[in-house]
Amino acid sequence: MLDRAQAEDYVRRYDGVSADVLSDGSRLLGERAFWCSLVDGNVDGELVEALFGDEDSPALYELMQESGQWPVLRLSPGYAVIIWFGYDDEGGEDHVVLTGDGRCVSVAAREGHGYGPGLSWREAERLVEWGMLGTKEQRLLLMLTALGDVDAHQALGPRVVEALLSVAVPGCDPAVAGEAARQLLESDVRWSTQDDGALVCDEKYSPRSTGKPGLVEITKVLATPVSLQIHEVVRSAAGRVTAIVRCLAGPVHLHASFTTEHGAVELESIMLYQDVPVTELDPVRSATVVLTGDGAARIVAGVIVVGANP
Numbered sequence: 001m002l003d004r005a006q007a008e009d010y011v012r013r014y015d016g017v018s019a020d021v022l023s024d025g026s027r028l029l030g031e032r033a034f035w036c037s038l039v040d041g042n043v044d045g046e047l048v049e050a051l052f053g054d055e056d057s058p059a060l061y062e063l064m065q066e067s068g069q070w071p072v073l074r075l076s077p078g079y080a081v082i083i084w085f086g087y088d089d090e091g092g093e094d095h096v097v098l099t100g101d102g103r104c105v106s107v108a109a110r111e112g113h114g115y116g117p118g119l120s121w122r123e124a125e126r127l128v129e130w131g132m133l134g135t136k137e138q139r140l141l142l143m144l145t146a147l148g149d150v151d152a153h154q155a156l157g158p159r160v161v162e163a164l165l166s167v168a169v170p171g172c173d174p175a176v177a178g179e180a181a182r183q184l185l186e187s188d189v190r191w192s193t194q195d196d197g198a199l200v201c202d203e204k205y206s207p208r209s210t211g212k213p214g215l216v217e218i219t220k221v222l223a224t225p226v227s228l229q230i231h232e233v234v235r236s237a238a239g240r241v242t243a244i245v246r247c248l249a250g251p252v253h254l255h256a257s258f259t260t261e262h263g264a265v266e267l268e269s270i271m272l273y274q275d276v277p278v279t280e281l282d283p284v285r286s287a288t289v290v291l292t293g294d295g296a297a298r299i300v301a302g303v304i305v306v307g308a309n310p
Helices: 004-011 026-030 032-039 045-052 057-067 121-130 136-143 152-167 174-185 215-221
Strands: 022-024 070-076 079-085 091-098 104-110 191-193 199-201 226-237 240-249 257-260 263-272 276-278 286-292 304-308
Touching (some): 004 022, 004 104, 026 070, 032 045, 032 057, 032 136, 032 152, 057 079, 070 121, 091 215, 104 215, 121 136, 121 152, 152 174, 199 215, 226 286
Parallel strands (some): 022 070
Antiparallel strands (some): 191 199, 226 240, 240 286, 263 276, 263 286
């Protein structure tokens, strides 16, 4: 889920919509009709039928709309997919980057006036490997409607085939999944890095094309994530935990944000042995840290938290 600031920032673009409309959408991962809905409209109709049989994705979306809730699927500390609904049959999937300061930046959307792409294949691959929601196969499928990259099919084709077969009807022909993967990944969009470090694409209507706002910030959020392994919990209280940790991927900077299954936490302090305060922790090194936030009280020894630097 999103924290309160992120939720309020997201719904601000919709008149009269409360942040309370957003809800945990992880239950959708177990619905074959949901995966059918992500593929439907992006590949030939006969392929959809061969992959998912008689699954009724419109019926699932009708139930979601009637619930009055907008499901949120948070793949990582910095990335989420939000399924929103408007009047009549209006609605779609919105891919947002969470910048760490409470903002939700939309980078791709599938709707009547959709836009994108919002992800290069390398960014998608990192989210697959380091994301926290569901399985790697499920995370890959969730990102396909935001992915657009001329090199995507060569880089990710076999993995998309495996992912499709993991959610398709039993006994689905791999050749069907192969053709569906080809159509899903087909793109002529190219990505390049600007002098300021921003990764941009050559699709002028994408929020990530040259000249659009926030490009450097978005690139940083989608870069290689950081992670800590909790070695020992020293003290724990509501919303605050002091722990001895080891940096697995980094460096981890002060105020890095992490997502746990029980809520988000922020790195408030880093103290090396002999009580030396520092502002970042390099890979392999250990330190005593303080983590604060909704998920802090449930952190225990052995847990690995994955996040993003501010």
